[in-house]
Amino acid sequence: MSDPTVQAADQVAAVPQTPGEVLLDAGHVKKYFPIMGGLLRHQIGQVYAVDDVSLQIYRGEKFGLVGESGCGKTTFGRTILRLETATGGTVSMDGQNVLALKGNDLKKMRRRMQIIFQDPYGSLNPRMPISDIIGEGLLAQGDKANGWGKRSIRDQRVGDYLEAVGLRRDYSRRYPHEFSGGQRQRIGIARALALDPEFIVCDEPVSALDVSIQSQILNLLSDLRTQFNLTYLFIAHNLSVVQYFCDRIGVMYLGKLVEVAPVDVLYANPQHPYSVALLSAIPVPDPRVRKKRLVLKGDVPSPANPPTGCRFHTRCWLRERLGKPAECSTVEPELRTIAGGHQVACHFADQVTEQAVQESAATQSVIDTAVAAD
């Protein structure tokens, strides 16, 4: 049986995939976290959570960011929003240098860039009524022009945005524990929307929800994008959700972007060996179809001590197939354009063919064969 999330999201209106105006331009973004240790708690190393990531997001698009747990998706999202201080790189939003903004200019920019969190339980203060949870940001951003400093104007706006996300205005007097998971996520969305943003980082906004609720929230996000002219960076684990929700996709591995492509191109023709393996793990809804799965060997290496050269080389099936060329472990592959809108960071991407994938899957000791009903 097919995934209802996918079915519902499939009905969402598609956005043209032709590049338009760049809204968010991230250049060589780095975020390293210090590792403290020793008796004096001094820095003994660092976690290379995001390491030289460049990508452009077009106005109005839904850009998906995928990759295994710990590869740096959330850190990238938080760094471009300045919720984390970047270690290096540039972020420009609508031509403005986000990382250099200060004072009032930074405050204004914060309104334009919002985030929706994964955990609808943990992200709402249980001691605050909904009116204050949504109103808090409005109060902080209040000025003479918008009048958000006034309680009556704030309450009006809170009610308007509760309705926009499909909740009743009078819910504003309730507390988070009085809502279901899906309703709480709607409140989180209303909180972000109330500030009139243009760009929203949706950090796994449906992963904590039941499948039936996931489709409702995805459809809501899609409708709101049209209604409020929004642009999304959509971070997710579920590749099926990303396939049907997003216009373009970026695949991350160990702090690096390894492939970027329009969604239909990436799913039909992935060119990075890591993307190939990730996509081979998606279940096929048709029980008559046999699908070979490429199983990645070993654990993800520590981002505190990433492998030399290509970071994927310790787990790469293509490197094995090619007889372990030295280049893989010594030269870091650049993200290069291989076709219109399709970028890949692999020295040997041209060797990723259907035949290579099938033969590599067949020679693996563990081959997951999706249900066969011969």
Ligand SMILES: Nc1ncnc2c1ncn2[C@@H]1O[C@H](COP(=O)(O)OP(=O)(O)OP(=O)(O)O)[C@@H](O)[C@H]1O
């Ligand atoms: N505040 C922090 N201090 C130190 N290390 C951190 C911090 N935040 C994240 N990290 C590390 O940075 C790396 C990337 O983490 P991040 O949360 O961005 O990954 P992710 O791709 O969002 O993973 P998940 O899919 O599990 O949410 C991880 O190794 C994580 O442990």
Ligand code: SF4
């Ligand atoms: S550069 Fe080498 S190790 Fe890296 S993905 Fe390509 S083949 Fe694999």
Ligand SMILES: [Mg+2]
């Ligand atoms: Mg995350």
